Amino acid sequence: MTLAAAAMVYGAVVEPRQLHMVPHSVGVNELPADCEGVRIDLVSDIHTGSLNNGVDNLDRLVGDLKRSDADVVLLAGDYVILSVLGGTYVSGATVAHHLQPLARQKPTYAVLGNHDWWKNGQQIAQDFRKAGIHMTDNRAVRMKVRQCEFWLVGIGDKDEGHPDIAFALEQTRSAPNLPKIALTHNPELFEQIPEEVGLTLAGHTHGGQIRVPIGGYPAFWFKPKAESTFVDGLYREPDGRALFVTRGVGTSIVSLRFGVPPEVSQLTLRRATQAR
Numbered sequence: 001m002t003l004a005a006a007a008m009v010y011g012a013v014v015e016p017r018q019l020h021m022v023p024h025s026v027g028v029n030e031l032p033a034d035c036e037g038v039r040i041d042l043v044s045d046i047h048t049g050s051l052n053n054g055v056d057n058l059d060r061l062v063g064d065l066k067r068s069d070a071d072v073v074l075l076a077g078d079y080v081i082l083s084v085l086g087g088t089y090v091s092g093a094t095v096a097h098h099l100q101p102l103a104r105q106k107p108t109y110a111v112l113g114n115h116d117w118w119k120n121g122q123q124i125a126q127d128f129r130k131a132g133i134h135m136t137d138n139r140a141v142r143m144k145v146r147q148c149e150f151w152l153v154g155i156g157d158k159d160e161g162h163p164d165i166a167f168a169l170e171q172t173r174s175a176p177n178l179p180k181i182a183l184t185h186n187p188e189l190f191e192q193i194p195e196e197v198g199l200t201l202a203g204h205t206h207g208g209q210i211r212v213p214i215g216g217y218p219a220f221w222f223k224p225k226a227e228s229t230f231v232d233g234l235y236r237e238p239d240g241r242a243l244f245v246t247r248g249v250g251t252s253i254v255s256l257r258f259g260v261p262p263e264v265s266q267l268t269l270r271r272a273t274q275a276r
Helices: 003-017 055-067 092-105 114-118 121-130 165-170 187-192
Strands: 020-028 039-043 072-075 108-110 139-145 148-154 180-183 199-202 211-214 217-221 233-236 242-245 263-271
Touching: 020 233, 020 242, 039 055, 055 092, 055 263, 092 108, 092 121, 114 121, 139 165, 148 165, 187 199, 187 242
Parallel strands: 020 263, 039 072, 072 108, 148 180, 180 199, 199 242
Antiparallel strands: 039 263, 139 148, 211 217, 233 242
C-alpha cells in the first residue's frame, strides 16, 4: 500500500472515530468570581450520517458527555448532513432521540447550523425541544450554574439562520451587568458581536478538517469556505472579546479528517488575567 493510500484510509476510517475530550482554559474579561471554574462541554458539527459516523458514534458521544463533569452542554449546530461522500442521511428526529438521555441528565442548550436549516430547521428545532434540549436561536437565556449567573445569548446561523444579534441582546436588558456568552454556529459572526459579549462559542469549520504539513510551513488548511478567518481554538481581540471555535465531531463535503481529530471541547471559564 502506498503512503498516499495509507493516509486516505487513516483519514477516512481511523481518525474520524478518534473522539477526544480536550480541556481548554478560556479567559473571559470581567468574569465574576462566582463564575470562575464553571465547566462547559462545547460540541458542534455532529453530522450524524457522515462516513464512519453513524448513530453508534452518536451514542458513544452521548455516553462521554454524560460521564463528563461539565455543568452544562452547549451544542453549536449541524446535527445532520446535507450530503457527504459515503454518508447516509440521518434525520434530525433520530439525532434528537439519541441526544435525549443527555438532555435528561444535564442542562443542554443548542442553536441550529446551516445543514440543519437545509434539512428543515424548524422541524429539527421542534424535535430537539421534544427531546428536552433548549433551543436558543436569536434568544437569550438567563442561566445559573453553581453560583454563577450569566446570559447565554443564542444567535442564528450567519448564512441560513437569520441572525439578529441586536434582538438577542435586547432580551438581556433586565440584568445588563451579568456576563454574556454567545453561542452560534458560524464563527464569522464574531466580527459583528459587540464588546459587551465577553465570550463567543462556535463551530462550523471542523477545525479545518484536513491539516497536512507541507515543506517549511506548519500546515495546509482545508476550510469549508475560502473566507474563513477563525478556524480552530481561541482568538482574542484587542478590546478583550474572546472567541472559541471547536473542531467538531463529523465531516462534510469530503469524508476525511486528517490531523484534526473529532473533539468535545471541555471549557473551563477563568478570569482573563488567570487563564493559561
